[in-house]
Amino acid sequence: xxxxxxxxxxxxxxxxxxxxxxxxxxxxxxxxxxxxxxxxxxxxxxxxxxxxxxxxxxxxxxxxxxxxxxxxxxxxxxxxxxxxxxxxxxxxxxxxxxxxxxxxxxxxxxxxxxxxxxxxxxxxxxxxxxxxxxxxxxxxxxxxxxxxxxxxxxxxxxxxxxxxxxxxxxxxxxxxxxxxxxxxxxxxxxxxxxxxxxxxxxxxxxxxxxxxxxxxxxxxxxxxxxxxxxxxxxxxxxxxxxxxxxxxxxxxxxxxxxxxxxxxxxxxxxxxxxxxxxxxxxxxxxxxxxxxxxxxxxxxxx
Amino acid sequence: xxxxxxxxxxxxxxxxxxxxxxxxxxxxxxxxxxxxxxxxxxxxxxxxxxxxxxxxxxxxxxxxxxxxxxxxxxxxxxxxxxxxxxxxxxxxxxxxxxxxxxxxxxxxxxxxxxxxxxxxxxxxxxxxxxxxxxxxxxxxxxxxxxxxxxxxxxxxxxxxxxxxxxxxxxxxxxxxxxxxxxxxxxxxxxxxxxxxxxxxxxxxxxxxxxxxxxxxxxxxxxxxxxxxxxxxxxxxxxxxxxxxxxxxxxxxxxxxxxxxxxxxxxxxxxxxxxxxxxxxxxxxxxxxxxxxxxxxxxxxxxxxxxxxxxxxxxxxxxxxxxxxxxxxxxxxxxxxxxxxxxxxxxxxxxxxxxxxxxxxxxxxxxxxxxxxxxxxxxxxxxxx
Numbered sequence: 001x002x003x004x005x006x007x008x009x010x011x012x013x014x015x016x017x018x019x020x021x022x023x024x025x026x027x028x029x030x031x032x033x034x035x036x037x038x039x040x041x042x043x044x045x046x047x048x049x050x051x052x053x054x055x056x057x058x059x060x061x062x063x064x065x066x067x068x069x070x071x072x073x074x075x076x077x078x079x080x081x082x083x084x085x086x087x088x089x090x091x092x093x094x095x096x097x098x099x100x101x102x103x104x105x106x107x108x109x110x111x112x113x114x115x116x117x118x119x120x121x122x123x124x125x126x127x128x129x130x131x132x133x134x135x136x137x138x139x140x141x142x143x144x145x146x147x148x149x150x151x152x153x154x155x156x157x158x159x160x161x162x163x164x165x166x167x168x169x170x171x172x173x174x175x176x177x178x179x180x181x182x183x184x185x186x187x188x189x190x191x192x193x194x195x196x197x198x199x200x201x202x203x204x205x206x207x208x209x210x211x212x213x214x215x216x217x218x219x220x221x222x223x224x225x226x227x228x229x230x231x232x233x234x235x236x237x238x239x240x241x242x243x244x245x246x247x248x249x250x251x252x253x254x255x256x257x258x259x260x261x262x263x264x265x266x267x268x269x270x271x272x273x274x275x276x277x278x279x280x281x282x283x284x285x286x287x288x289x290x291x292x293x294x295x296x297x298x299x300x301x302x
Numbered sequence: 303x304x305x306x307x308x309x310x311x312x313x314x315x316x317x318x319x320x321x322x323x324x325x326x327x328x329x330x331x332x333x334x335x336x337x338x339x340x341x342x343x344x345x346x347x348x349x350x351x352x353x354x355x356x357x358x359x360x361x362x363x364x365x366x367x368x369x370x371x372x373x374x375x376x377x378x379x380x381x382x383x384x385x386x387x388x389x390x391x392x393x394x395x396x397x398x399x400x401x402x403x404x405x406x407x408x409x410x411x412x413x414x415x416x417x418x419x420x421x422x423x424x425x426x427x428x429x430x431x432x433x434x435x436x437x438x439x440x441x442x443x444x445x446x447x448x449x450x451x452x453x454x455x456x457x458x459x460x461x462x463x464x465x466x467x468x469x470x471x472x473x474x475x476x477x478x479x480x481x482x483x484x485x486x487x488x489x490x491x492x493x494x495x496x497x498x499x500x501x502x503x504x505x506x507x508x509x510x511x512x513x514x515x516x517x518x519x520x521x522x523x524x525x526x527x528x529x530x531x532x533x534x535x536x537x538x539x540x541x542x543x544x545x546x547x548x549x550x551x552x553x554x555x556x557x558x559x560x561x562x563x564x565x566x567x568x569x570x571x572x573x574x575x576x577x578x579x580x581x582x583x584x585x586x587x588x589x590x591x592x593x594x595x596x597x598x599x600x601x602x603x604x605x606x607x608x609x610x611x612x613x614x615x616x617x618x619x620x621x622x623x624x625x626x627x628x629x630x631x632x633x634x635x636x637x638x639x640x641x642x643x644x645x646x647x648x649x650x651x652x653x654x655x656x657x658x659x660x661x662x663x664x665x666x667x668x669x670x671x672x673x674x675x676x677x678x679x680x681x682x683x684x685x686x
Contacts, residue, residue: 051326090660095663095664099668102667105616108617109656110656111656112652115656116656120649120653121328168409229612230513232491265345269498277487280488284481284485
């Protein structure tokens, strides 16, 4: 029972972590709570459904499941990244020098717009993911872990490792770190700050899209309103880990998933959403910079 | 006016891009239409710009500013006219209009309360709806449980909300900026979850039915018009109280905290006390709004108090112009009335609403009526 809940929690948590990374990266660089990020995740899930539907229409046989899944990940990632970059360009970039709360309101506007756009074009009802994942699993310490769960965990770990490599090893990653430390200074030493920000949005959106497809396959359903709750949870995870910190978002996401699964199983399933927030409040009161946020107050700058 | 579209082909590039983006969702035919609409619309804009738009714009600006100064000189007159219009509204409007006006006034009350916390004191609060809900449920429970009248329920709701405001205020005194935002957000969500799951008291997701309408003496305010007048009086009272308190020592202390907390502390302002006061008073105003809302609907359920509602109230405050009382009233009016006006395009109204919010912020980031004194803070250091 306990092991089973931990496995479920880890699965859920790794998805939260993928979404949380988008929040934390954007926050780290432009200090914006990107409220539309949940919608980007939802867009990714829909793009995944659409591309899987297309593949089925084209007559790709079910035996090619891995290929079609890979293709829909790619499609979803590209579509979401395009949306993320466009949203940044149209709704956030003009507001970089504006009062602090203005981009927040703009983000809420984007969120309302995208939700309604998908609702109008794809309908308000649930859409069913056209593929089914083989459900056999392996037994592990008396619990069952399905192939899908293994797949989700592996995909998340792989992506997070790739992201860490990207941030720490590449030129663009270095530019991103520089920009998040001091945007003016980064500009002075010749970093194209606009491009760095665009890339940040693209990567964050791509990760969210992958999370969207993973969750879509996991639950088998998507709806235009899924972005809201997922966004809220992922944002919580990002703050829990220390917003602006990439390892923090990963840790926060996994912790949040575990908390929810264990809380729902052992305390009360009705209040499972409340645990996440109560723990968050407690963490922030005793450690305001989050679990892995820097303590030098840089996280506390308004 | 500043960005993009130097040459018409740029617009077609944008059109093509938007078409590509929407293609997976709307299909090829609609995507082509969207591309053409963006391209042609952009070119129309471009052509319109050939018309000496700048002089036109400056003309409008001049007219507007002279209008403002006239309005400033005759503020009393204008205020009187506005008041007269609001007082006589039920005489010539139908029930639908009166109902929208009543809802607008409830949001004015809520936005005024949130403005006290966010606009005046500078504390980013994302769980404001919790106090609204606590106020509404307080009156709902008092009314259905012990048949308390509205005139007992109203102060009780304000008191309960204020108490919870203090409960939230104490632990978050140390937090600033976005951390405060997320803790208040969490508080709002926890409150909603408690309302939804504490079946014995709140009747869970089904909510509470049969809340009594207010009465004056023996006269029950059950017509839309009479209720409208009640809310109007309460909103005006709230507005008046805000004006007075902002001009008082307390209001100035809040501004000092907003502008620079350290400096405020240095000149001897008890920061913790004034922050708690802001939380409690803001919550009390939300409680007032909540009890009025419960009395209007005669029904409350947890679904009225979602995070989205908090965000919408925050939008009213920011859209109108933070810290400016006329701005907050205007913001509440715009955000409540705009979706109603868009009912003609029912399916698309929230789509347009979202786009309008983005456009408004992009072209007027300081809000419709930005407060002068606020021009300074909340601004990050300029790049370049």
